[in-house]
Amino acid sequence: MKTYIYMVRHGESPKTEGDERTRGLTEKGRSDARIITQLLKEEGIDVFISSPYKRAVATIEELAQSVGKEIVVFEELRELVFIGDNQIMADNELYPLVKKMFTEPDFSLPGGESITVCRNRVVGTFRNILEQYRGQKVAIGTHGAVMTLMMGYFDSQYDLDFLLTTSKPDIYKMEFQDEVLVETKRLWKN
Template sequence: MVRHGESPKLEGNERTRGLTEKGILDAHRVTEILETEGIDTFISSPYKRAMLTIEKSANYHEKEIVVYENLKECRFLSEDKIISDKEVYPLVKKMFSNPDFTLTGGESYVDCQRRVVKILKEILMDFQGHKIVVGTHGLVMTLMMNYFDNQYGLEFLMNTSKPDVYKLEFKDEQLINVERLWREE
């Protein structure tokens, strides 16, 4: 799992936001981290920032990025509306304490987790035995990991970085190991 790098919240919309200068530099570090992992498949959210974070690594491994629409970030408001970090963190806390809570036009914790776990299970079946990179988002990554092990909750999410890299090992549909590969400089 590769959480996307730092992304400006000033331009575009949720789907088209790219990476900041720091995000671009960090994407190079993601590539370095994944160089020796022998990656077979690169999969990403359709959001530009997630794809850009793993793009150099995919190029290094001479692989295409397969985009899965349902790996997109949780819809906090209407599809394209950008929500600031100042607004999103209290909202996410509320979602963790009340999993059915949603703003008008948004998606609840329960609905988002159902959507992303369904697609992750499909990926695990379709690419069984493969080493896969999933370019994703903080909340989506946390909800997927939380489904398999509830120690990955709000506190875990709040302590992740942008970007962040976690190596998850599955046996069938059981999560058997998690290792953080990202290290702050």
């Protein structure tokens, strides 16, 4: 039975307001979310799932509303916790850290989690989603690192190099036959 998962990486988000959980989208991020709605509203998506982080929910919110669906929030799909207390890290600190973490999967900063811990959390949740929504089309509002770890579990080409080529937002349509990944297509054109 075929199941389709639409990985929707969140749009551009300001790093000057709130914290990792509460920061929303920039004006460009909101504009891109409207484009996502146009791109995906005819796909016949049955279920909308998101990380609890505001920017992930906001990226798929209009799309879900346009087809009369609610968004189910899964706490386990939160972004990789890079540092404690939901602190926002500047990109010039974050990118070298991400590279180190992918090279050393058990490394973490104080209060943060390692790639290994995050992968176990999100892959288990993703496999449950595949089982629970078998035969359906599911959109997941997600984050770059988490998306890469979930996709990489099924196909090793989705690794750090892949993550570094993704955009905000981004969309990948994954086709599964039962729990086997058959094909992945990038739908976002930046």
